[in-house]
Each structure stands twice: as C-alpha cells, then as structure tokens.
Amino acid sequence: MDIGRGLRFSVLGPLRVADIDRPITITAGKQRVVLATLLLHAGQEISYDQLTDRVWDHDAPDDTRSALYTHVMRLRRVMGDRGEEPRLIRTHGHGYVIDVEHDCLDLARFRQFAQRAERAARESDLSGEADLLEQALKLWQNPVLANVPSEVVHRDDVPQLAEERVRTLERWFDVNLMLGRHGQIVGDLLVAADTHPLREGLRAQLMVALYRSGRQAEALKAYHNMAMLLREELGVDPGKELRALQHAILNDDADLAAPELGTDPGMARRELNQRMLAADPALIISSANARVAPRQLPAPPTPFVGRRDELALLDDACAESGPVVISAIAGGGGMGKTWLALHWAHRNLDRFPDGQLFVDLRGFSPDETPMAPEVAVRGFLHALGVAPGQVPDQPHAQAALFRSLVANKQMLLVLDNAVDAAQVAPLLPGSGTCAVVVTSRRWLSGVTARYGARHLALDTLSDDEARALLTRRIGAARVAAGDAAVSEVIALCKGLPLALSIIAARAAAQSRRSLMGLVAELRDEGLDTLDDNDPSASLPAVLSWSLRALTAEQAQVLALLAIAPGPDIGLYAAASLTGLPLGKARTVLRHLEQASLLGQDAHARYWMHDLIRRYAASHVPADTAALRRVVGFYLHTARAADTLMQPTGPLIQLDPPAPGTDPALLHDVAAALSWFDTEHLCLLATQKAAAEHGMHVPVWAIAWYLNNYQERRGHLHDQLAVLQTGLAATVHLGDPDAEARMRRLLGNVSAKLGLHDQAIDHLHHALALTDKTGNRLDEARTYRAIAVAWMRQENYELALDRVTRAQQIYHAFDESAWEGDALNDMSWYAAKLGRYDVARETVEAALLLAHRTRDRSVQGHALDTLGYVNHLSGNHVQAIQHYRDALRLLTEIGSHYFAANTLERLGDTYVMLGSHDEARTAWQQAVAMYQKQGRADAAARVQQRFEEPGPPTPGHSGAAAGLPLS
Numbered sequence: 001m002d003i004g005r006g007l008r009f010s011v012l013g014p015l016r017v018a019d020i021d022r023p024i025t026i027t028a029g030k031q032r033v034v035l036a037t038l039l040l041h042a043g044q045e046i047s048y049d050q051l052t053d054r055v056w057d058h059d060a061p062d063d064t065r066s067a068l069y070t071h072v073m074r075l076r077r078v079m080g081d082r083g084e085e086p087r088l089i090r091t092h093g094h095g096y097v098i099d100v101e102h103d104c105l106d107l108a109r110f111r112q113f114a115q116r117a118e119r120a121a122r123e124s125d126l127s128g129e130a131d132l133l134e135q136a137l138k139l140w141q142n143p144v145l146a147n148v149p150s151e152v153v154h155r156d157d158v159p160q161l162a163e164e165r166v167r168t169l170e171r172w173f174d175v176n177l178m179l180g181r182h183g184q185i186v187g188d189l190l191v192a193a194d195t196h197p198l199r200e201g202l203r204a205q206l207m208v209a210l211y212r213s214g215r216q217a218e219a220l221k222a223y224h225n226m227a228m229l230l231r232e233e234l235g236v237d238p239g240k241e242l243r244a245l246q247h248a249i250l251n252d253d254a255d256l257a258a259p260e261l262g263t264d265p266g267m268a269r270r271e272l273n274q275r276m277l278a279a280d281p282a283l284i285i286s287s288a289n290a291r292v293a294p295r296q297l298p299a300p301p302t303p304f305v306g307r308r309d310e311l312a313l314l315d316d317a318c319a320e321s322g323p324v325v326i327s328a329i330a331g332g333g334g335m336g337k338t339w340l341a342l343h344w345a346h347r348n349l350d351r352f353p354d355g356q357l358f359v360d361l362r363g364f365s366p367d368e369t370p371m372a373p374e375v376a377v378r379g380f381l382h383a384l385g386v387a388p389g390q391v392p393d394q395p396h397a398q399a400a401l402f403r404s405l406v407a408n409k410q411m412l413l414v415l416d417n418a419v420d421a422a423q424v425a426p427l428l429p430g431s432g433t434c435a436v437v438v439t440s441r442r443w444l445s446g447v448t449a450r451y452g453a454r455h456l457a458l459d460t461l462s463d464d465e466a467r468a469l470l471t472r473r474i475g476a477a478r479v480a481a482g483d484a485a486v487s488e489v490i491a492l493c494k495g496l497p498l499a500l501s502i503i504a505a506r507a508a509a510q511s512r513r514s515l516m517g518l519v520a521e522l523r524d525e526g527l528d529t530l531d532d533n534d535p536s537a538s539l540p541a542v543l544s545w546s547l548r549a550l551t552a553e554q555a556q557v558l559a560l561l562a563i564a565p566g567p568d569i570g571l572y573a574a575a576s577l578t579g580l581p582l583g584k585a586r587t588v589l590r591h592l593e594q595a596s597l598l599g600q601d602a603h604a605r606y607w608m609h610d611l612i613r614r615y616a617a618s619h620v621p622a623d624t625a626a627l628r629r630v631v632g633f634y635l636h637t638a639r640a641a642d643t644l645m646q647p648t649g650p651l652i653q654l655d656p657p658a659p660g661t662d663p664a665l666l667h668d669v670a671a672a673l674s675w676f677d678t679e680h681l682c683l684l685a686t687q688k689a690a691a692e693h694g695m696h697v698p699v700w701a702i703a704w705y706l707n708n709y710q711e712r713r714g715h716l717h718d719q720l721a722v723l724q725t726g727l728a729a730t731v732h733l734g735d736p737d738a739e740a741r742m743r744r745l746l747g748n749v750s751a752k753l754g755l756h757d758q759a760i761d762h763l764h765h766a767l768a769l770t771d772k773t774g775n776r777l778d779e780a781r782t783y784r785a786i787a788v789a790w791m792r793q794e795n796y797e798l799a800l801d802r803v804t805r806a807q808q809i810y811h812a813f814d815e816s817a818w819e820g821d822a823l824n825d826m827s828w829y830a831a832k833l834g835r836y837d838v839a840r841e842t843v844e845a846a847l848l849l850a851h852r853t854r855d856r857s858v859q860g861h862a863l864d865t866l867g868y869v870n871h872l873s874g875n876h877v878q879a880i881q882h883y884r885d886a887l888r889l890l891t892e893i894g895s896h897y898f899a900a901n902t903l904e905r906l907g908d909t910y911v912m913l914g915s916h917d918e919a920r921t922a923w924q925q926a927v928a929m930y931q932k933q934g935r936a937d938a939a940a941r942v943q944q945r946f947e948e949p950g951p952p953t954p955g956h957s958g959a960a961a962g963l964p965l966s
Contacts, residue, residue, distance in 0.1 A: 007079060007088075009105045011039050012161070013141030015148050017079065026078060029149040030055050034071045036148045038089065038098035040157055042105055044449060047095040053587055054152045060583025072096060106139045107161075113139075114168055126179050133172040140165055166196060167396050173205045174397075180258045182209040193222070197229055200242045201394045211249050212258045219249050241393040293355040294383040297414065300346040301339045303472035306465030310456060314344045317454040318351065318435050326428065326436040326451055328444045331458030332596040332612065333364065334498025337439035338416050340458065345414055345437065352435070354409040357383060359427070363419030364441050364549055370419040373426040377402050380427070399426040407431045415439070419549070421446025441549075443594040459599075460495030460609065469497070473504035482515035489515070492522050494610045547616070550595065557588045558597055560626050561608060562616035565634075565689040566682030568607040572664045573682070576633035577626055579660035603678065627689060629661045631698050634679065634686045636663040638705040641672035645893070646708050646857065648817035650777070652701055652738070673894040676709040684718060691725055699729035700738055707745050714897035714933030719749045737778070740769035744782050751789040759789045777818075780809035784822055791829060800829040820849035820858040827865050836873040843869060860889030864902045871909050879909045900929035904942055911945075920946065 007024075010016040015036050017024040026032050033055045038046055052064045055071070072089055081088050089098050102108040113136035120129040144158050169192060176185045189206040196202055203226045210219035223246045227238050237243070248256055310329075317327045329337045345356060359376045362369065374395035381391055381398060384405045392398050406429045418424050418440040424447050428436060438444060438453070447453045461469065470486055471479045479486050493499040507518055547555055557578050561569065564577050575585035589606055592598040597616075599607050608616070636657050642649065644666060657663060666672050676683075687702040703726025710719040723746045730738035747763035750756075763786045770779040787803035790796075807822035827843035830836075843865045850858035867882030883906040890899040903926035910919035923942050930939035 007100075007104060009039055009100060010141070011036060012106045012110060012139050012144060012165075014143070014146045015039075019080070024078060026075070028071070028074070031071050031075050031078075032148050033150040033153060034068070035075055035098075036145055036150075036153060037157075038096060039100065039105060040107070040161075041449070042098055042100045042108065045092045045095045045097050047093075049586065049590060051095065052583060054150045054157075056583055057151045060581070060586070064583060110136045110139045110168075117171070121175075126175055130172065130175045130179060130181075133168060133175065136168055137165070137172060166192075166199065166202075170199075170201050170205065170394065170396065173202070173209075174394075177205065177208060177212075182212040182258060185209060186213055186215075197226065198233070200226070200239050201396075204242055204245050204393065207245055207249060208256065211256055216249060216252075220246065223249075293353070294357055295355060296358040296383060297345055297349075297356045298342060298358060301342055303469065304339065304343045305468040305472060306461055307336075307340055307343075310340055310458065311344055313454065313456055314340075314437070315348075318348065326438065326447060326453035327456055328447050328453045329437065329439045329456045329458055330443045330594075330596055331439075331441065332609065333441055334496050335458045335460070335596070336497035337441075337458055339497065341414055341416065341437045341439050345412060348412070352410050352412040354406075354411045356412045356414070358414045358416065360416045361418045361423055363417045363423065370423060373423050374398060376415075376427055381405070395426070402427075403430045406434055408433055410434070412437070417441075418444065420444065421450070425450075441596045443596070445594065457596075461497055461500070462495065463490050466490045466493065466495050466500055469500050470504050470507075473501070474507045478507070478511075478515070485515035485519045488519045489522065492519070496609060496611055499611060547597075550592075550597075554588055554591055554595075557585075558592055558616050560623065561592075561598070561606070562613045563623070563627075564630060565685035566679075567685075568601070568605040569682065570605055570664075570678070572637075572662065573630060573633050573679075574606065576661045576663075577630040579626070579629060582662070605678070624693065625658070627693060628658050628695070631686055631690050631695060632657040632661040633663055634683055635698050635702055635705070636661070637666070637675065637679075638683060638702060640664075641666055641675050642705040642708055644669050644672040645712075648853065648855065649708065652704060654697070654701060669893060673709070673712075676706075677713075680709075680715070680718075684722065687722060687725055691729065696729040696733045700726035700733075700742060702726070703729075703745075704741065709894075711749075712893070712895040712897055714900070714929075714935065716749055716753055716897075717934060720746070720753065723749060736769045736773050737775060740766045740773070740775070740778055740782070743769070744778070744785050747782075747789060748785045751785075751792045754792075756789065756793055760786070763789060776809055777813060777815065780806040780815075780818070780822075783809075784825060787825060787829070791825075791832075794832075796829045796832040800826060800833070803829065816849050817853045817855050817858065820846045820853065820855060820862070823849065824858065824862045824865050827862075827869065831865070831869045831872055834872075836869055839869045840866070840873075856889050856893055857895065860886050860893065860895065861898065863889065864898070864905070867902075867909070868905060871905065871912070876909050876912045880906065880913075883909065896929055897933060900926050900933065900935070900938070903929065904938070907942070907945065 006019045008016075008018045015026075015032050017026065017035070026035065034051060037051055037054050048065055048068060051068055052060045055068070056064070076087065076089055079088060088100075089096055100108070102112060113132050117129045117132035117136065120126075120132060144161055145153060148154075173185055173189060173192075176182070186206070186209040189202065189209050193199075193202045193206045203222060207219040207222050210216070210222060223238070223242065226242070230236050230238060238246075314327050329341055331337045349356070357380050359371070359379060361371045361376060377395070377398045378391055380402050382388070384402075386401070386405075392401060408431055409429075411429070411434045413427065413429065413434065413436045415424055415427055415436060415438045418438050420440075420442065421444050424438055424444060428451060436453075438447065443455065443457075444453065448455050467479070467486065467490060470489065489500070489503055493503065503518060503522065507513070507515060510518075547558070550558065557574075557580070560577050561574065564573070569577070571582065571586055571589065574589060575582045578585055578588075580588065589598060589600075593600055593606070597608070597612060599609075601607065635654065639651070639654065640663060643651070664675065666675055683702060683706055687699055687706075690698045690702070703722045706722055707719065710716070710722070723742055727739065727742040727746060730742050743762040743766035747759045747761075747766065750759035750762060763782060766782045767779065767786070770776075770782055783802045783806040787799040787801075787806070790802065791799040803822050803825045807819055807826060810816075810819035810822055823842050823846035827839045827846060830842060831839035843862050846858065846862040847866070850856075850862055863882050863886035867879045867886060870876070870879035870882060883902055886902050887899055887906070890896075890902060903922050907919040907922035907926065910916070910922060923945055927939045927942050930936075930942065
C-alpha cells in the first residue's frame with residue numbers, strides 16, 4: 001500500500017505512531033481511541049456502534065456518525081492520507097477498517113512470533129521456541145495504551161491483551177524450565193509472580209525454579225504466601241495441582257529434579273513428560289490414546305419440525321473450508337437452539353467418523369455458575385482417552401493438548417449453552433477438518449469476529465410449523481377435532497417451541513381433557529400455566545435464567561420495554577421511556593438484542609416476544625415517571641409532525657416534556673408522514689395507556705394531533721375509537737373548548753362512516769359548546785363539519801348554507817387558509833346543485849387563497865373540485881388535467897383517502913371520453929386504495945364499473961370531496 005508505508009504503530013505500551021524519520025503526535029484523545037480500537041482489530045471491520053462505545057464510554061452525542069467521520073478524517077490527515085486509494089483507514093460496511101502490514105504493528109509482530117514459537121514446539125525445537133517467545137515478549141512496554149482515554153478500552157480490550165501476554169510469559173517460563181535454565185529465569189519469575197499474585201501457574205513455575213536452584217525453603221514460602229493470599233482475598237485454598245507440588249517439594253521428590261537434556265530436543269521433551277507431570281504442563285500422550293473416537297451426543301430430540309432454512313445454513317457452513325468451521329446458533333430461552341443443533345448433528349454423523357464431543361457449558365442455568373472452559377477441556381481430554389494422571393496442570397497446556405489430539409480429525413464439537421466468547425475460545429480445535437456448533441442465548445460476536453463463525457439467529461416457529469409440532473405430539477385426529485383450540489394455542493404461544501412443547505406434553509398426558517380447557521387456562525393464567533417443578537420444562541424458569549445474566553441497568557431497561565405501549569419501539573422512544581441518553585440507550589438495547597431478549601427489524605424497530613414481555617413486565621413495579629416520559633415523547637413528536645402537515649392548524653396548550661423526554665426531530669412533511677406511519681399502532685396504544693392512568697390531557701391531545709394523519713390515510717375506524725376516548729377525557733376534565741373540538745371531529749368521521757344521526761348529534765352539541773365559550777373560529781369549523789354531514793345526506797342546500805356561515809366567519813377574522821377550505825366546499829355543493837358558473841368562480845377564489853397561503857392541501861382539494869366542476873359541465877379534457885394535478889398534490893401530502901376519491905372520478909371522466917383502458921387503470925388504483933382503507937362499499941361500487949363500463953349517471957360524484965377538519 002502507498003498510504004501508511006513507512007508508518008510504525010505501537011499498542012503494546014502507550015499508543016504511538018511514527019514514520020521513518022519522526023514520531024507522529026496525535027493530540028486529540030478521542031482520535032487516539034479511534035486509532036487504538038482500529039489497530040487492536042487491524043484488518044477487521046469495526047462498526048460505528050463499537051467505536052461509539054469506546055470513544056464516548058456509552059455517553060455518545062446524538063450525531064455520533066458525523067463526529068466519528070470527523071475524527072477519522074483528521075486521523076487520516078495526520079498520518080499523511082490525502083484521499084487517494086488505497087487508504088490506510090477505509091470505510092467498510094457499517095464501520096471502518098485499518099489496513100496495516102504485519103511488520104508495522106507491534107501486536108501483529110508479537111502474535112507472529114508466538115505462532116512461530118508454536119511451530120517450533122511441534123518440531124520439538126525447545127531453544128528456537130524459547131528465543132521466539134522472548135522476542136515476542138520484548139515487544140511489550142507497559143502500561144498498555146496508557147495514553148488512550150477510554151474506560152471501555154481499558155475495561156474490555158486491555159485485559160484481554162494482558163491475558164495474552166501472561167499466557168505467553170508462562171509458555172516462555174515452561175520452555176526455559178525444560179531447558180534447565182531455572183537459574184536464569186528465577187528472578188523474572190519472582191517479578192511475574194508478584195505482579196500476578198493470584199495465578200497459580202506462575203506460582204508453580206516459581207516454586208519449581210526455586211527448588212531446582214537449591215532454595216527449597218523459599219519455594220515453600222512462595223506456596224505459603226499464595227495460600228494466605230487466596231484465603232484472605234477469596235476464602236479458598238490453592239488448587240490440587242499446587243498442593244501436590246508443595247507435597248513433592250516437602251518430600252524432595254526425585255521427579256522435580258532438573259532434566260538432563262541431551263542433544264535430542266524431542267527426547268528431552270519426552271523425558272520431561274515422564275518425570276515432571278505434576279510440575280510441568282507440557283504433555284504428549286501415546287498414539288493408542290489418540291485413537292479413541294468419542295460418541296457424546298445426547299439422544300436426538302423428537303419430534304423435530306421445520307427449521308429447513310436453518311438446517312441448510314448449517315449444511316452450507318459445514319461444507320466450507322478454513323481453519324475451523326464454526327456455526328454460532330443464537331436465540332432466546334426456549335427457542336430450540338439445542339433442539340436444532342442436536343437434530344442437525346445426528347443427521348450428519350457420517351461426516352464425523354472420528355467422533356463427536358458434546359458439553360453443556362451451563363451459561364444460563366439455575367445454579368448461576370457457567371462451566372469454566374478448563375473443566376470442559378479436561379472432560380474432552382478424558383473422552384479422548386487421556387488418563388487422569390496424564391492431564392497437564394496448566395489450562396493453556398490442557399487446551400494445547402486437546403488441539404493436538406483432534407488435529408486432522410474429522411470430528412464434531414457441540415458446545416451448548418455458552419455464556420460468552422471467552423468460554424468458547426479454549427474449546428475450539430485448530431484443525432480445518434473439525435466442525436463446531438455453538439449455542440447461546442447471546443450473540444457471540446467475539447467468536448464471529450475472531451474465528452469467522454457463521455452467526456445463525458434462531459427465530460420462532462411459523463404457524464404451520466407450530467401446528468406440525470402439536471400434531472406430532474398429540475396426534476392428527478385430536479388436532480383436527482380441536483382445531484379452534486389449536487389455533488388459539490398457536491396464537492398465544494407465538495411460535496415459541498418450549499411453550500408449545502409444554503402445552504403439547506400436558507395435552508398428551510391428559511388425553512381425556514378438552515384442548516379448550518388447556519387454552520382457557522393458558523389465556524387466564526398466562527405464564528403460570530407454563531410453569532413446572534422441572535426447571536427445564538418451565539418457561540418462567542428458563543426466562544429467569546436469561547434475566548439473571550443481565551446487569552441491573554439492562555434488567556431495568558428490559559422491564560420498562562415490557563410495559564412500553566405498542567407492539568414495538570424505536571430508539572428515540574426507548575431513550576425517553578428509560579430516561580437514558582440516546583447513545584447509552586442504544587448500547588443497552590444492543591446488549592439486550594445480543595442476549596436474544598429483544599429483536600430488531602429491518603426498520604431498526606425493537607420488539608419483544610409476547611411471553612418474554614409478560615414475564616419481564618411481571619417483575620417490574622409501576623413506573624409512572626417512565627410512562628409519562630414515553631407518553632410525552634409520542635405526544636410532542638405527534639404535535640410537531642401534525643404542525644408540519646398542516647401549519648395553519650390550531651394548536652393546543654401542552655405542558656413541556658418531562659425531564660428525560662426527547663421528542664424526535666422531523667424536518668419535512670415526508671418525514672412527518674413516515675413517522676406517523678411507523679408509530680401509528682404505538683400512538684393508539686399510548687393513548688390507551690394514558691387513559692388507563694388518568695392522563696386526561698395527553699389522551700385528548702393525542703386524538704387531536706392524530707386526526708389529520710388518520711383522515712389522510714383513511715384510518716376511519718381507528719380515528720373513531722381514538723376520538724371517542726379523547727371525548728371521554730375532555731368530559732372528565734370539564735373543558736368545554738376541548739370537548740367541542742372532540743365532538744366536531746367525531747361528527748366528521750361519523751358522517752364518513754355513514755353514522756348520520758350520531759354525526760349530527762355530536763356536531764350540534766359542539767355548536768352549543770362554542771356558543772357558550774364564544775370561540776367564533778371553532779364555531780366556523782363546526783358549521784363546516786355540519787355542512788359535510790348534510791352533504792353526505794345529499795341535502796346540498798342545507799350544506800351550502802352552513803358552510804357559507806363558516807366562510808363568513810373566516811373572512812371576518814382574516815383566516816385566509818381556512819376560508820380557502822370553506823370556499824372549496826361551497827364550490828362543491830354549488831356544483832351538486834347544478835350552479836356550475838358559481839361553482840367555478842368560487843373554487844377559483846379558493847385556489848387563489850391557497851396559492852397565497854402556500855397551502856398544498858387546499859390546492860389539491862380545490863383542483864379536485866375544479867376537475868369535478870369541469871366534468872359535470874362537459875369540459876372533460878380540462879377535468880382530466882385538473883384531476884391529475886390534484887392527484888399529484890394529494891399524493892405528495894399523503895392524503896390517500898381523498899386521492900382514492902379523485903382516482904374514481906378520474907375514471908368516470910375517462911369513460912366520458914371513450915378511454916376505457918385509462919378508466920380501468922384509474923379505477924383499479926382506486927379499488928386498491930379503498931380496500932386498503934377498509935372502505936368496502938366504495939371498492940364494491942367501483943368494482944361494478946369494471947363489469948358495466950358505460951357512462952356514469954349524470955351528476956354522479958363517486959365519493960364525496962372534502963378537506964380534513966381540525
């Protein structure tokens with residue numbers, strides 16, 4: 001590469017960068033964090049989220065992407081990158097990658113030396129191994145990354161590096177002990193044991209070196225000091241290996257003597273194996289033991305249904321070649337991860353003739369104690385035929401022996417229920433002939449990133465798969481006989497395999513019991529029905545193990561998400577709900593997603609399985625403050641969105657958002673409509689939750705700010721329900737202005753739904769309230785709504801009278817935007833009465849006002865009316881042009897309800913010109929929109945035109961025109 005040639009990077013000490021002639025100073029701390037993070041994972045993509053966590057320590061600003069870009073740009077500039085390709089730091093996928101030659105980074109050189117040392121060990125070249133390990137260790141300059149100001153780096157990354165160094169140091173001591181250099185390393189061992197006082201392996205090496213140097217008393221004192229420290233700090237005694245070594249020193253055991261090494265390094269190692277099993281971890285076993293072919297897989301699960309795509313992915317992964325093939329199956333508790341892994345393993349036994357190893361790592365178990373990886377390794381060694389006396393003392397030596405035994409073998413390892421990547425790493429073979437399947441409730445991102453594992457996220461069963469599982473368990477006849485009950489079981493269990501299996505097992509055990517009885521129990525008692533004395537068959541117990549692994553903060557956020565209104569939630573709403581800064585909320589949500597307790601869809605919406613939601617919600621006390629924050633988020637964002645959509649609409653007074661509430665920022669009408677589309681169901685649920693908690697002002701305010709959107713989109717039945725709830729809140733508040741507004745809007749939507757009596761009742765009641773309050777503008781809006789109601793009863797004279805009153809009030813108050821609405825309605829009613837000249841003159845006045853106020857909504861509706869006037873008066877070509885212009889504007893502002901009406905009328909006009917194909921196209925579009933909006937009568941009316949495509953009845957209007965009423 002050109003960029004970076006000549007640069008040298010150091011991370012095994014304070015972060016440093018230098019070119020051939022001079023050091024390069026990076027003064028900004030956050031830039032050092034970015035560079036250090038990229039260098040620690042050189043050649044790998046580091047995501048924006050990973051960088052965000054490390055640069056801002058979970059307290060990120062809102063626009064982290066822009067800030068990260070700035071830091072990277074400045075780093076590039078400091079290191080001589082002028083924008084030419086290839087770049088030293090390049091954008092890749094969802095993050096950045098730094099491309100550094102191996103000899104330019106001390107960490108890469110360290111690992112190269114360590115790998116070469118491993119090759120020397122396999123060739124029994126002890127001296128070469130020792131020299132290479134020493135060269136690796138010389139690259140370290142403590143403290144590591146001391147000048148990198150990041151708590152996350154020093155918490156997550158630096159300890160892993162330190163562990164890597166200490167293991168290499170232990171290997172170097174081992175080799176020197178084998179070479180009889182105990183006198184040369186005893187001083188280094190004293191320092192290392194003092195620096196790492198709790199590492200029993202280093203203490204054992206120090207004791208051996210002291211003993212061989214004739215310092216038996218000091219060797220025993222070294223043991224005594226560690227024993228005292230372990231008891232005082234941890235309340236435990238030294239391990240059995242260290243106790244055995246103390247006993248051997250006390251008895252002056254001959255096996256502890258220094259090896260007499262000849263010229264054959266291989267002989268030296270074999271001699272040391274035989275003489276120092278207790279004190280030295282290097283071990284080679286006989287070839288007879290290596291021929292053991294274990295068969296540890298548990299019995300295959302039955303019945304097994306579905307998962308075709310997942311099985312195919314596992315097959316594909318196993319067909320790959322590489323250092324080792326790993327598939328990491330992640331999913332929540334009860335999702336069927338072990339079920340899938342074992343089924344796949346048993347149907348692929350022929351691929352692994354040298355054996356199969358299985359271990360339950362107890363990552364999420366009732367005893368809260370995940371299995372230590374060294375325990376699992378020792379279990380594998382025993383399964384492979386290693387006698388207990390031949391197992392090395394040191395964990396890293398045990399892991400090395402395990403890798404040696406499975407090298408070039410065609411073996412399968414199933415690592416079930418892993419807690420994290422650190423637990424898995426020592427159990428991975430180094431041979432490309434082996435395959436590993438790991439299951440975990442967490443995303444093992446470390447295994448995926450470091451070892452190239454295939455990540456397989458396990459989801460719930462489909463309804464068909466759930467029915468197949470129940471059929472296999474309780475029989476096809478019983479399923480068919482209780483079809484309604486089975487369908488409800490499937491709906492209540494939401495495809496969770498464990499829940500389905502528990503219900504199926506109970507149904508099978510109680511064969512005479514009605515399935516509907518089980519369903520009623522499940523419906524009424526919820527999760528209690530899925531509890532059992534056997535924790536492995538109890539859904540609450542399984543879920544509790546997942547929650548137990550969370551931090552207190554993560555558990556609290558999960559509980560709040562469980563009571564959040566709506567089927568899902570976005571990041572901004574979640575931040576307000578939890579009261580966390582946006583960056584911190586993003587991090588916690590990611591951890592919960594990685595723990596398979598949350599899902600995230602393609603639109604970055606977080607969702608939770610219903611049964612997990614029920615369990616989490618049952619473990620959280622009422623949090624009114626959190627509910628007020630999330631209600632405030634939805635209400636204030638809805639207000640901003642509605643204001644963008646209708647800038648001239650009347651506002652209502654609201655209290656400012658509660659502390660911790662951060663409404664979303666929306667910049668234009670398109671963003672406002674998109675937000676409403678995304679959050680509509682959550683807004684409905686929020687209003688319901690607010691009503692249940694007596695938050696009367698937010699209840700009616702949400703109804704107010706939802707109205708315009710729901711009318712444009714044609715969500716009439718939802719609109720009716722929301723407004724009825726809003727009306728009840730205003731009555732409770734005793735607020736006549738608010739009640740009048742709710743009744744006016746209810747009258748409007750009731751009229752559209754054909755509920756004429758209810759519509760007139762609400763509107764006259766609203767008019768009476770405005771008379772009492774003296775609110776003339778609300779009086780005008782109510783008159784206009786009354787006009788629409790009478791128009792839908794085809795009483796156009798009365799409609800024209802009422803809207804004319806509204807127009808006069810608007811004109812008196814110089815409300816040009818609202819006067820344009822009223823003029824448009826007057827034109828429509830005049831056209832209905834056959835007064836085409838008056839209608840044309842009036843709608844042109846409406847258009848003039850709309851252009852003056854730049855109100856695209858009024859423009860769109862007025863153009864539609866002008867098209868209709870031209871249609872009725874026989875000017876069909878002009879009518880089509882006006883309809884097209886109206887459609888463009890109505891579509892732009894998202895007014896689908898009225899756009900469907902315009903499409904129907906456009907089809908009518910095409911028929912008058914004999915353009916039947918164009919008419920059919922317009923009607924087809926109208927029918928599709930009517931059906932989507934639930935307007936079945938309108939859809940049927942237009943559908944009938946397909947069969948009878950003659951001219952419409954003179955004066956036929958299709959669907960009525962009109963404007964949103966607020």
